Amino acid sequence: MAKAELMDYAKALEQFEVVIGLEVHVELNTNTKMFCGCANEFGSEPNTNVCPICLGLPGSLPAVNKRAVESAISIGLALGCEIAPTGRFARKNYFYPDLAKNFQTSQYDEPIAFEGTIDIEVPSGNSYAIGIERAHMEEDAGKLTHVGGATGRIHGAEYSLVDYNRAGVPLIEIVTKPVIGAGSEAPELAAAYVRNIREIVKGLGVSDARMERGNVRCDANVSLRLHGAEKLGTRTETKNVNSLRSIERAVRYEIQRQAAILAKGGSITQETRHWHEDKGITSSGRPKSDADDYRYFPEPDLVPVQPSAELIEALRAKLPEKPADRRKRLQAEWAFADLEFRDVVNAGLLDQIEEAVTAGATAQAARKWYTGEIARLANAEDKDISELLVTPAHVAELASLVDAGKINDRLAREVLTYVLAGEGTPAQIVSARGLEVVSDDGALIAAIDAALASQPDVLDAIREGRMQAAGAVIGAVMKAMKGSADAARVRELLIAKANA
Ligand SMILES: [Zn+2]
Numbered sequence: 001m002a003k004a005e006l007m008d009y010a011k012a013l014e015q016f017e018v019v020i021g022l023e024v025h026v027e028l029n030t031n032t033k034m035f036c037g038c039a040n041e042f043g044s045e046p047n048t049n050v051c052p053i054c055l056g057l058p059g060s061l062p063a064v065n066k067r068a069v070e071s072a073i074s075i076g077l078a079l080g081c082e083i084a085p086t087g088r089f090a091r092k093n094y095f096y097p098d099l100a101k102n103f104q105t106s107q108y109d110e111p112i113a114f115e116g117t118i119d120i121e122v123p124s125g126n127s128y129a130i131g132i133e134r135a136h137m138e139e140d141a142g143k144l145t146h147v148g149g150a151t152g153r154i155h156g157a158e159y160s161l162v163d164y165n166r167a168g169v170p171l172i173e174i175v176t177k178p179v180i181g182a183g184s185e186a187p188e189l190a191a192a193y194v195r196n197i198r199e200i201v202k203g204l205g206v207s208d209a210r211m212e213r214g215n216v217r218c219d220a221n222v223s224l225r226l227h228g229a230e231k232l233g234t235r236t237e238t239k240n241v242n243s244l245r246s247i248e249r250a251v252r253y254e255i256q257r258q259a260a261i262l263a264k265g266g267s268i269t270q271e272t273r274h275w276h277e278d279k280g281i282t283s284s285g286r287p288k289s290d291a292d293d294y295r296y297f298p299e300p301d302l303v304p305v306q307p308s309a310e311l312i313e314a315l316r317a318k319l320p321e322k323p324a325d326r327r328k329r330l331q332a333e334w335a336f337a338d339l340e341f342r343d344v345v346n347a348g349l350l351d352q353i354e355e356a357v358t359a360g361a362t363a364q365a366a367r368k369w370y371t372g373e374i375a376r377l378a379n380a381e382d383k384d385i386s387e388l389l390v391t392p393a394h395v396a397e398l399a400s401l402v403d404a405g406k407i408n409d410r411l412a413r414e415v416l417t418y419v420l421a422g423e424g425t426p427a428q429i430v431s432a433r434g435l436e437v438v439s440d441d442g443a444l445i446a447a448i449d450a451a452l453a454s455q456p457d458v459l460d461a462i463r464e465g466r467m468q469a470a471g472a473v474i475g476a477v478m479k480a481m482k483g484s485a486d487a488a489r490v491r492e493l494l495i496a497k498a499n500a
Pocket of ligand 1: 050
């Protein structure tokens with residue numbers, strides 16, 4: 001695919017107004033699927049969590065998962081939505097092998113939640129109110145694996161495998177109204193919005209909210225129009241972007257790509273697009289008209305969902321604190337300066353640091369490791385920190401090993417690389433690899449003597465009070481012991497030797 005022409009970002013913003021719209025799918029973590037009793041479980045053997053209902057066999061009858069409805073209501077309430085006193089499911093008819101029924105059971109004109117609003121803060125500190133059009137319940141499709149092609153897509157594949165374990169897993173689709181007015185911050189706003197949705201569903205406990213597993217997926221609509229124009233421009237929909245960083249990059253890319261086309265007098269094709277993480281580009285998917293006709297009709301096999309006012313109020317009373325309130329509380333508890341805290345929020349590290357603190361780390365130690373070495377390692381591997389094998393418990397353990405003087409910072413960084421390689425917890429690695437700081441006097445004195453042999457004047461210098469001379473010996477000892485010497489103890493022993 002040819003690389004599209006892009007307009008300089010600042011220039012694109014000068015000429016055009018950006019309008020985005022976000023559709024987020026949240027996979028619920030209910031024990032069972034949306035309409036049957038099959039386990040809702042990630043990572044099972046293919047086609048083991050299936051039954052006549054989620055396979056769409058003739059004569060099977062679905063039933064609604066109560067817990068999924070409650071989760072949907074909680075999400076709607078957290079987004080400031082109205083909850084429909086009655087709502088029906090609808091069949092969205094289409095043929096694709098990942099849904100054996102040939103229709104998806106969804107909601108159409110009667111979503112369970114609608115008309116909400118949520119305030120989202122972006123890295124600059126600016127805040128935007130995002131309107132929520134609707135949040136509705138539906139079921140996920142199965143997973144297709146296209147084998148034999150170069151791209152993993154269906155084109156060029158020799159054959160395809162289908163796994164129906166995910167078919168029928170409960171989903172909540174949350175759709176925003178068009179978001180206008182974010183200007184150059186539209187990409188950051190898109191990512192911050194999805195981060196907030198993640199925080200909300202995680203806080204509610206209704207989803208595992210792991211983007212790398214597809215628990216939270218975002219379709220990003222982007223269109224441009226001339227400043228002052230009333231009519232919205234033609235939009236593209238970049239599908240299934242599955243990390244916050246990718247969302248930001250994909251929206252930015254679409255702004256620059258569309259601006260280049262429009263500036264030349266071209267027109268935007270209304271279509272779905274795919275995001276390519278490796279190349280940092282989107283590519284054309286399939287045309288998508290507003291009039292895609294799925295022949296929606298009310299699902300005849302399910303009764304309408306009619307949550308009682310008591311249920312809605314009980315769920316409202318159980319809502320966790322809002323993400324903005326939680327951020328205020330955490331900043332106060334951790335005593336972070338504004339800038340420190342903003343860095344942590346923008347890096348999406350609140351959960352990790354909170355969990356590391358719960359596991360026993362100090363907030364500052366957790367911040368130091370996450371924003372420093374762990375962020376660097378994630379960057380080097382081009383991954384989100386949440387995708388790395390290091391857990392908050394590991395970080396707490398690492399910090400406690402440093403605090404106890406068992407390892408120093410340099411060894412701790414080395415230990416981290418082994419944690420990432422899956423060798424175990426920091427304590428296990430330190431003991432398996434013998435990485436403890438050497439504070440055994442015998443070994444240290446031997447190394448000091450060896451270093452002094454080539455720098456005999458150092459002892460005199462120390463006796464004369466020129467302490468900087470000690471540095472050369474300490475450095476030589478560290479080098480000889482591959483960084484595992486307890487530097488403070490080396491210094492003490494050296495001074496004792498000079499004054500003996
Ligand atoms: Zn089933």
